[in-house]
Amino acid sequence: MSTARAIPAKKRQVKQNVERREASIxxxxxxxxxxxxxxxxxxxxxxxxxxxxxLTKGAVYFYFGSKESVLLEVLKxxxxxxxxxxxxxxxxAPADDPVQRxxxxxxxxxxxxxxxxxxxxxLILMSLEYxxxxxxxxxxxxxxxxxxxxxxxxxxxxxxxxxSIRADVPVRELAAIVLATNDxxxxxxxxxxxxLRGRELTRALRVVLLSGTALQxx
Amino acid sequence: MSTARAIPAKKRQVKQNVERREASIxxxxxxxxxxxxxxxxxxxxxxxxxxxxxLTKGAVYFYFGSKESVLLEVLKxxxxxxxxxxxxxxxxAPADDPVQRxxxxxxxxxxxxxxxxxxxxxLILMSLEYxxxxxxxxxxxxxxxxxxxxxxxxxxxxxxxxxSIRADVPVRELAAIVLATNDxxxxxxxxxxxxLRGRELTRALRVVLLSGTALQxx
Amino acid sequence: MSTARAIPAKKRQVKQNVERREASIxxxxxxxxxxxxxxxxxxxxxxxxxxxxxLTKGAVYFYFGSKESVLLEVLKxxxxxxxxxxxxxxxxAPADDPVQRxxxxxxxxxxxxxxxxxxxxxLILMSLEYxxxxxxxxxxxxxxxxxxxxxxxxxxxxxxxxxSIRADVPVRELAAIVLATNDxxxxxxxxxxxxLRGRELTRALRVVLLSGTALQxx
Amino acid sequence: MSTARAIPAKKRQVKQNVERREASIxxxxxxxxxxxxxxxxxxxxxxxxxxxxxLTKGAVYFYFGSKESVLLEVLKxxxxxxxxxxxxxxxxAPADDPVQRxxxxxxxxxxxxxxxxxxxxxLILMSLEYxxxxxxxxxxxxxxxxxxxxxxxxxxxxxxxxxSIRADVPVRELAAIVLATNDxxxxxxxxxxxxLRGRELTRALRVVLLSGTALQxx
DNA sequence: AATGAATGAGCATTCATTCAT
DNA sequence: GATGAATGAATGCTCATTCAT
Numbered sequence: 012m013s014t015a016r017a018i019p020a021k022k023r024q025v026k027q028n029v030e031r032r033e034a035s036i037x038x039x040x041x042x043x044x045x046x047x048x049x050x051x052x053x054x055x056x057x058x059x060x061x062x063x064x065x066l067t068k069g070a071v072y073f074y075f076g077s078k079e080s081v082l083l084e085v086l087k088x089x090x091x092x093x094x095x096x097x098x099x100x101x102x103x104a105p106a107d108d109p110v111q112r113x114x115x116x117x118x119x120x121x122x123x124x125x126x127x128x129x130x131x132x133x134l135i136l137m138s139l140e141y142x143x144x145x146x147x148x149x150x151x152x153x154x155x156x157x158x159x160x161x162x163x164x165x166x167x168x169x170x171x172x173x174x175s176i177r178a179d180v181p182v183r184e185l186a187a188i189v190l191a192t193n194d195x196x197x198x199x200x201x202x203x204x205x206x207l208r209g210r211e212l213t214r215a216l217r218v219v220l221l222s223g224t225a226l227q228x229x
Numbered sequence: 230m231s232t233a234r235a236i237p238a239k240k241r242q243v244k245q246n247v248e249r250r251e252a253s254i255x256x257x258x259x260x261x262x263x264x265x266x267x268x269x270x271x272x273x274x275x276x277x278x279x280x281x282x283x284l285t286k287g288a289v290y291f292y293f294g295s296k297e298s299v300l301l302e303v304l305k306x307x308x309x310x311x312x313x314x315x316x317x318x319x320x321x322a323p324a325d326d327p328v329q330r331x332x333x334x335x336x337x338x339x340x341x342x343x344x345x346x347x348x349x350x351x352l353i354l355m356s357l358e359y360x361x362x363x364x365x366x367x368x369x370x371x372x373x374x375x376x377x378x379x380x381x382x383x384x385x386x387x388x389x390x391x392x393s394i395r396a397d398v399p400v401r402e403l404a405a406i407v408l409a410t411n412d413x414x415x416x417x418x419x420x421x422x423x424x425l426r427g428r429e430l431t432r433a434l435r436v437v438l439l440s441g442t443a444l445q446x447x
Numbered sequence: 448m449s450t451a452r453a454i455p456a457k458k459r460q461v462k463q464n465v466e467r468r469e470a471s472i473x474x475x476x477x478x479x480x481x482x483x484x485x486x487x488x489x490x491x492x493x494x495x496x497x498x499x500x501x502l503t504k505g506a507v508y509f510y511f512g513s514k515e516s517v518l519l520e521v522l523k524x525x526x527x528x529x530x531x532x533x534x535x536x537x538x539x540a541p542a543d544d545p546v547q548r549x550x551x552x553x554x555x556x557x558x559x560x561x562x563x564x565x566x567x568x569x570l571i572l573m574s575l576e577y578x579x580x581x582x583x584x585x586x587x588x589x590x591x592x593x594x595x596x597x598x599x600x601x602x603x604x605x606x607x608x609x610x611s612i613r614a615d616v617p618v619r620e621l622a623a624i625v626l627a628t629n630d631x632x633x634x635x636x637x638x639x640x641x642x643l644r645g646r647e648l649t650r651a652l653r654v655v656l657l658s659g660t661a662l663q664x665x
Numbered sequence: 666m667s668t669a670r671a672i673p674a675k676k677r678q679v680k681q682n683v684e685r686r687e688a689s690i691x692x693x694x695x696x697x698x699x700x701x702x703x704x705x706x707x708x709x710x711x712x713x714x715x716x717x718x719x720l721t722k723g724a725v726y727f728y729f730g731s732k733e734s735v736l737l738e739v740l741k742x743x744x745x746x747x748x749x750x751x752x753x754x755x756x757x758a759p760a761d762d763p764v765q766r767x768x769x770x771x772x773x774x775x776x777x778x779x780x781x782x783x784x785x786x787x788l789i790l791m792s793l794e795y796x797x798x799x800x801x802x803x804x805x806x807x808x809x810x811x812x813x814x815x816x817x818x819x820x821x822x823x824x825x826x827x828x829s830i831r832a833d834v835p836v837r838e839l840a841a842i843v844l845a846t847n848d849x850x851x852x853x854x855x856x857x858x859x860x861l862r863g864r865e866l867t868r869a870l871r872v873v874l875l876s877g878t879a880l881q882x883x
Numbered sequence: 884a885a886t887g888a889a890t891g892a893g894c895a896t897t898c899a900t901t902c903a904t
Numbered sequence: 905g906a907t908g909a910a911t912g913a914a915t916g917c918t919c920a921t922t923c924a925t
Contacts, residue, residue, distance in 0.1 A: 027925080028887060035888080049361050053271045056915060068916085069890050078916065136357065138420055143267055156420075177436075184433040187417050187425055188410070192437075195413020199405050202356055202374075207405055215402040218395075219410075223441030246905070253905080274898060286899085287907050296899065463904080464908060471909080485797055489707045492894060504895085505911050514895065572793065574856055579703055592856075613872075620869040623853050623861055628842070628873075631849020635841050638792055638810075643841055651838040654831075655846075659877030682884070689884080710919060722920085723886050732920065 036074055038064035040088065043081050048129045052082055052140055079148060086137065086151055089130045093123065094155050098162060109170030110225045113189075116163070117220060120193055121213035124200065132201055135194050163189055167224070176224055185224065192220055254292055256282035258306065261299050266347045270300060270358055301366055304355065304373075307348045311341065312373050316380060327388030328443045331407075334381070335438060338411055339431035342418070350419055353412045381407055385442070394442055403442065410438055472510055474500035476524065479517050484565045488518055488576055515584060522573065522587055525566045529559065530591050534598060545606030546661045549625075552599070553656060556629055557649035560636065568637055571630050599625055603660070612660055621660065628656055690728055692718035694742065697735050702783045706736060706794055733802060740791065740805055743784045747777065748809050752816060763824030764879045767843075770817070771874060774847055775867035778854070786855055789848050817843055824879070831880055839878065846874055 042063035046055040057068045057078055064070075075081045100119035104112040123131055138152050164186040170176025177185070196216050200207055260281035264273040275286045275296055282288075293299045318337035322330040341349055356370050382404040388394030395403070414434050418425055478499035482491040493504045493514055500506075511517045536555035540548040559567055574588050599622040606612025613621070632652050636643055696717035700709040711722045711732055718724075729735045754773035758766040777785055792806050818840040824830025831839070850870050854861055 031888070051269075051271070051358060053269070057917090058915085067890055069919090070888080072917070073887090073889065076917095139354065139357065139416065140269060142420065177440075180433040180436055181429055184425065184429045185437070187430060188414060188433045188437050191413035191417035192406070192410040193413070194416065195409035195411070196406060198357065198412065198416075199409040202360060207402065211399055211402040212405060215398045215406045218398055219403070219406050219438075219441035221441075222395075223437035223439075249905070275900090276898080285907055287902095288905080290900070291906060467909070487705075487707070487794060489705070493896090494894085503911055505898090506909075508896070508898095509908090509910065512896095575790065575793065575852065576705060578856065613876075616869045616872055617865055620861065620865040621873070623866060624846070624850060624869045624873050627849035627853035628846040629849070630852065631845035631847070632842060634793065634848065634852075635845035638796060643838065647835055647838040648841060651834045651842045652845075654834055655839070655842050655874075655877035657877075658831075659873035659875075685884070711921090712919080721886055723923095724884080726921070727885060 032074075035064070035066060035070060039066065039071060039074060039081070040085050044085050044089075044129050044133060047082065047085065048132045048136060052137065079146070082137065083148055083151060085133065086148070086155075089134050090151075090155055092127050092130050093134055094158055097123075097159070101162060101166070107173075108175075109166050109173060110175045110221075113163075113166050113170070113176075113224070114217070114221065116166070117193070117217050121217065124197055124213065125209055128201075131197055135197060159190065160186060170225070175226055177226055189220060189224065192216065250292075253282070253284060253288060257284065257289060257292060257299070258303050262303050262307075262347050262351060265300065265303065266350050266354060270355065297364070297366060300355065301369060303351065304366070304369055307352055308369075308373055310345050310348050311352055312376055315341075315377070319380060319384070325391075326393075327384050327391055328393045328439075330384050331381075331388070331394075331442070332435070332439065334384070335411075335435050339435065342415055342431065343427055349415055353415060377408065378404060388443070393444055395444055407438060407442065410434065468510075471500070471502060471506060475502065475507060475510060475517070476521050480521050480525075480565050480569060483518065483521065484568045484572060488573065515582070518573065519584055519587060521569065522584070522591075525570050526587075526591055528563050528566050529570055530594055533559075533595070537598060537602070543609075544611075545602050545609060546611045546657075549599075549602050549606070549612075549660070550653070550657065552602070553629070553653050557652065560633055560649065561645055564637075567633055571633060595626065596622060606661070611662055613662055625656060625660065628652065686728075689718070689720060689724060693720065693725060693728060693735070694739050698739050698743075698783050698787060701736065701739065702786045702790060706791065733800070736791065737802055737805060739787065740802070740809075743788050744805075744809055746781050746784050747788055748812055751777075751813070755816060755820070761827075762829075763820050763827055764829045764875075766820050767817075767824065767830075767878070768871070768875065770820070771847075771871050775871065778851055778867065779863055785851055789851060813844065814840060821878070829880055830878055843874060843878065846870065 039060060043055070043060045046059055046063065057071050060081065061068050061071050071078075071081060075084060097116060097119050101112050101116050104115035106112075120131075134152070134155065137148070138156060141149050141152060164182050167176055167186050167189070168182050171178040171182065193216070196212065200209070200212060257278060261273070261278045264277055264281065275289050278299065279286050279289050289296070289299060293302060315334060315337050319330050319334050322333040324330075338349075352370070352373065355366070356374065359367050359370060382400050385394055385404050385407070386400050389396040389400065411434070414430065418427070418430060475496060479491070479496045482495055482499065493507050496517065497504045497507050507514075507517060511520060533552060533555050537548050537552050540551040542548075556567075570588070570591065573584070574592065577585050577588060600618050603612055603622050603625070604618050607614040607618065616624075629652070632648065636645070636648060693714060697709075697714045700713055700717065711725050714735065715722045715725050725732075725735060729738060751770060751773050755766050755770050758769040760766075774785075788806070788809065791802070792810065795803050795806060818836050821830055821840050821843070822836050825832040825836065847870070850866065854863070854866060
């Protein structure tokens with residue numbers, strides 16, 4: 012207690028509490044992510060989430076206050092990985108080559124599908140399950156999708172101006188097809204995970220999208 | 230039906246009952262289709278379905294026996310329109326021109342999206358919501374999707390052999406992308422119905438898919 | 448079925464349903480009244496109410512839709528007995544003799560305390576338990592109390608004008624004392640039912656109130 | 666305590682702890698009193714109490730051990746002010762004039778209603794909310810009320826013997842009316858605090874009670 | 884002296900399902 | 905052909921209480 016090596020009791024406790032807190036939150040959010048993706052939000056109950064994390068329902072309420080807040084919290088982490096970093100990946104590509112940037116986006120998504128499958132899927136699935144209901148979750152998802160949409164629409168508009176992306180289709184709809192193809196491919200993979208090879212699938216996706224949008228296919 | 234002469238009271242009664250029966254079933258299935266699409270299966274309760282049809286919950290049990298059977302019955306009607314007729318549409322195109330046949334498929338889907346939006350969406354949405362859960366519904370959906378998949382895979386294999394569809398991507402994955410793009414586009418349209426123009430969107434879909442798959446884009 | 452004596456099956460069923468419905472509602476509201484009075488609203492759960500009525504929780508929801516609605520429904524019946532009929536009792540007394548009318552009111556309340564103890568108490572107790580919370584229940588209770596207050600204030604104002612009720616105390620506060628004494632007496636009786644004799648108590652109440660308010664005590 | 670000279674560090678610490686302890690207890694009991702009165706015991710949770718005192722739920726358990734003990738502790742303070750001092754106030758009046766003593770009681774209560782509104786109300790409200798439930802709290806409240814009752818019954822019996830208080834009503838019931846009127850008036854004031862003037866109300870109470878009980882009204 | 888994490892029992896409410904008529 | 909009454913299991917949420925620190 013009086014030695015310099017020892018951490019004062021209070022400090023140690025605080026440290027332990029912080030760690031414990033973070034560990035519990037991590038476990039709960041991880042379990043929630045997995046369960047929401049595989050069963051859907053409504054079909055997942057708090058008992059499943061908490062027991063998968065080795066805790067009880069009460070713990071979920073201690074940390075999050077409601078089932079919906081759990082989803083919101085999971086979605087916040089998803090945003091970081093799925094939306095924010097995708098933007099960074101695009102920014103890293105040459106600013107004057109829209110097709111390169113589109114390729115960067117598609118690449119990032121493909122990699123993400125392998126490293127963060129559940130995160131990508133959650134966003135897509137919740138945007139469908141939460142459609143009609145309004146509230147914070149819906150707003151949050153809508154915000155994310157707007158961001159994604161703007162990114163792609165910007166790329167395509169630039170490419171059309173530069174003459175490297177087909178201009179016989181309006182920006183908005185072309186962007187919608189790109190996003191839809193991405194999401195659709197993830198869902199297809201999700202629905203029949205066993206029978207599709209990830210590597211081949213993402214290659215097919217890339218090839219089709221580029222041939223379908225860029226003027227000189229690569 | 231066409232005679233003006235009297236039908237015996239009993240017969241008339243029976244006839245009326247049959248008609249009434251069919252009308253009630255029609256109303257219930259129609260309401261169920263609409264509600265399942267807009268809210269999801271779990272989020273829709275029997276009270277909503279039956280009251281939307283001007284009946285009571287009991288009637289649903291009288292006709293269908295369970296909530297899941299209602300879904301199954303709706304799906305059976307959906308199959309007819311979405312899968313069986315798509316096959317016919319493809320058959321109507323020249324057997325020796327796979328690209329033509331693919332175009333026929335894409336066209337049919339696009340038209341369907343406008344005339345039978347809910348039917349198309351139901352199939353996609355239920356395939357996601359009912360994943361994981363097994364049983365009759367899941368089997369039925371899996372069957373439908375297998376049929377669709379085989380149709381497209383057949384077309385693509387033929388086209389690759391004939392040299393009119395790109396062969397640098399395996400059949401299975403290329404077909405998956407085609408289906409995924411289709412479904413993804415419907416979902417995207419569903420999510421943001423207001424901001425996308427159906428006509429432009431389906432044109433964009435067709436153009437991208439053809440440029441992305443066929444060797445000589447049309 | 449074809450005889451005139453027999454009630455057609457449908458009619459009979461309807462009749463039976465109506466009876467069954469009314470009987471169940473009666474049982475549930477009766478149980479609720481008793482329990483709310485003896486334990487309070489919050490401290491009473493739906494399991495207690497429904498099982499006291501020989502039914503299950505679900506039945507409560509079938510008929511009322513929420514716990515609060517049960518209370519509201521009970522209160523509506525209470526209003527009839529405690530407020531509406533009290534008004535009638537007062538109206539039955541000579542219009543030109545306010546003291547007589549006040550006596551009629553006090554008498555009616557005293558009788559009510561014996562024949563409808565729980566109804567009287569419910570109103571008083573809920574007005575306390577529901578105080579801070581706002582909503583339909585609170586509004587309803589406030590409405591009842593306003594009606595009671597106006598009745599007594601009217602009597603007293605008339606009496607003061609006629610010179611038969613003391614005028615050295617403002618109407619509003621004198622009326623408040625009359626009502627408060629009434630309610631307070633019921634509560635006192637409720638708290639220590641064993642040790643007070645109803646007959647003597649109500650006599651004491653009448654005597655004190657009259658001597659305390661009227662100029663020439665009777 | 667009164668010396669300006671240094672207190673040893675340890676002692677000072679102890680002193681500070683004692684003060685802090687007492688301050689925390691004071692804050693908690695004060696918050697509890699306010700909340701129990703305005704919302705009721707059941708409707709108040711420990712989170713509300715502790716956070717209103719700037720502490721956490723754990724602190725409540727540290728000091729009191731249970732929610733019920735908090736109430737008990739609050740009630741003990743209430744007894745002092747509401748019962749013990751009322752007795753002293755009565756004792757201060759001439760022993761040979763029961764009406765004077767009754768007046769002293771009523772006066773004390775009226776003053777109390779203004780200076781210690783919540784304390785007075787708590788006792789009344791808890792005696793209603795805790796009815797039926799048995800245990801320490803109930804016993805404690807019953808004891809307090811017995812004491813009050815005996816005080817008033819004694820006064821009235823003396824007055825009846827001395828001929829200054831009406832004898833046409835039995836002691837027990839007359840005392841009950843006096844107490845009931847007192848409590849009822851507080852509750853009425855509590856229910857509609859906005860619309861009653863405290864000064865006028867207590868005057869009305871005094872006047873009515875005296876005219877209603879004493880033989881020669883003052 | 885007090886906190887933060889966590890529990891577990893209790894509760895209002897929802898909803899698919901049953902059944903007599 | 906269809907209804908209305910009623911059930912029972914499931915579920916999100918609240919909250920008093922425990923405990924290590």
